[in-house]
Each structure stands twice: as C-alpha cells, then as structure tokens.
Amino acid sequence: MQIQKTSLPGVLVLVPRRFGDERGFFCESWSRKTLHDAGLDLPEFVQDNHSLSAAAGTLRGLHFQAPPHAQGKLVRCGRGRLFDVAVDIRKGSPSYGRWTGCELSFENGRQLWIPPGFLHGFVTREPDTEILYKCTDYYAPDCDGAVAWDSIGIDWGVSGQPILSAKDAGAPVLNEFDSPFTYEGPFGYEAGI
Numbered sequence: 001m002q003i004q005k006t007s008l009p010g011v012l013v014l015v016p017r018r019f020g021d022e023r024g025f026f027c028e029s030w031s032r033k034t035l036h037d038a039g040l041d042l043p044e045f046v047q048d049n050h051s052l053s054a055a056a057g058t059l060r061g062l063h064f065q066a067p068p069h070a071q072g073k074l075v076r077c078g079r080g081r082l083f084d085v086a087v088d089i090r091k092g093s094p095s096y097g098r099w100t101g102c103e104l105s106f107e108n109g110r111q112l113w114i115p116p117g118f119l120h121g122f123v124t125r126e127p128d129t130e131i132l133y134k135c136t137d138y139y140a141p142d143c144d145g146a147v148a149w150d151s152i153g154i155d156w157g158v159s160g161q162p163i164l165s166a167k168d169a170g171a172p173v174l175n176e177f178d179s180p181f182t183y184e185g186p187f188g189y190e191a192g193i
C-alpha cells in the first residue's frame with residue numbers, strides 16, 4: 001500500500017498493491033489492518049456508494065454532509081477515468097477554501113481519502129465511468145449540502161459547461177456559503193505518514 005500526502009493537509013492518496021498474472025490482477029481494495037500497519041487509522045466506514053456516469057464531462061459536486069452526519073470518504077474509480085477534488089471548508093482552517101485534485105482511474109488504481117469537513121466532487125473524463133466510495137456516516141438527506149463547482153477556482157480540465165444535476169447547477173457560491181464545519185487542528189494521522 002502506498003500512502004501519499006497531497007497539497008491539502010488531511011487529504012491522502014492511497015494506492016493498494018495489485019498482484020498481476022496472466023489472468024489479470026488481484027487487489028485488496030480496502031484493509032483496515034494494512035492501513036494500520038502502514039501507520040494510518042481512518043475512522044470506521046459504514047456505507048459504500050457506487051455511481052455510474054454515462055457521459056464524459058459529467059460533474060457531481062461539490063457536496064458535503066453537515067454535522068452530526070459529516071462524512072469522510074475513501075474514493076476509487078471502478079471503470080473509466082475521473083478527476084476527483086476535495087476542498088477544505090473548515091472555518092478557521094489555514095487551508096480554508098483551498099482545493100486539491102487527483103485523477104482516479106481503473107488503470108491507476110488510486111484512491112483519495114477525503115476527511116469530514118471537506119467538499120467532494122468529481123468530473124468524468126471518459127464515458128461510462130463508475131465511482132465507488134466508502135463513507136464514515138450514513139446518508140442523511142437533511143444534512144446534505146452543496147457548493148457551486150465553479151466558485152472556487154478549481155481547474156477541472158473541462159472546456160465548456162459540464163453535465164450537472166439541477167441541485168448542483170443551483171448550489172451557492174463559496175463566498176455566500178456559511179460552512180457548518182470548524183477547524184479543530186491538524187489530523188493526527190498526518191504525523192505518521
């Protein structure tokens with residue numbers, strides 16, 4: 001398992017080992033023990049999500065769930081290719097409003113860990129792209145929120161208007177958004193990475 005820091009403190013790239021042979025490959029996509037042995041103890045995951053986006057240029061985000069149902073997410077791409085983005089929205093954080101992105105694909109096997117207190121979104125770079133992600137809390141529609149994808153200066157790598165849901169097309173811009181999250185200091189797990 002490779003664990004890499006990103007430009008955004010708390011957000012990590014994980015790359016599980018693939019065992020290739022003439023049939024293809026085998027990979028343990030998630031193992032609490034493997035991460036613990038590598039010095040990384042993430043919160044417990046309680047729900048797995050899976051979505052398919054038929055068209056390239058489909059953008060889902062930027063989403064969050066507010067406390068008491070804030071979600072950490074461990075994201076990977078099961079088919080196709082996407083650009084995954086996290087944004088720190090913890091009030092008082094030294095990196096408030098800053099973003100980081102990473103291309104996740106079936107080919108590269110990368111995963112992105114996005115802690116609670118961060119927005120999550122992605123744009124697909126191929127048709128029929130599937131995303132799978134583990135969440136640290138259950139879906140809580142009353143706590144569901146969004147911030148406009150184009151209000152943070154993210155370089156999504158798309159030309160023109162992406163495909164958006166009505167919810168995402170109508171999300172508030174970051175400057176008019178009152179975040180429900182407050183910075184509580186650095187994440188403990190960063191020290192061991």
Ligand SMILES: Cc1cn([C@H]2C[C@H](O)[C@@H](COP(=O)(O)OP(=O)(O)O[C@H]3O[C@H](C)C(=O)[C@H](O)[C@H]3O)O2)c(=O)[nH]c1=O
Nearest residue numbers: 049051060061063064073120121122138139140165167
């Ligand atoms: C998120 C979620 C949704 N749903 C239902 C609610 C809707 O009827 C339908 C589609 O939901 P939504 O349009 O919010 O799906 P996405 O636009 O893919 O949103 C997700 O994509 C971004 C990138 C995320 O990180 C979040 O997990 C989530 O916000 O699935 C559920 O039943 N359970 C769930 O956990």
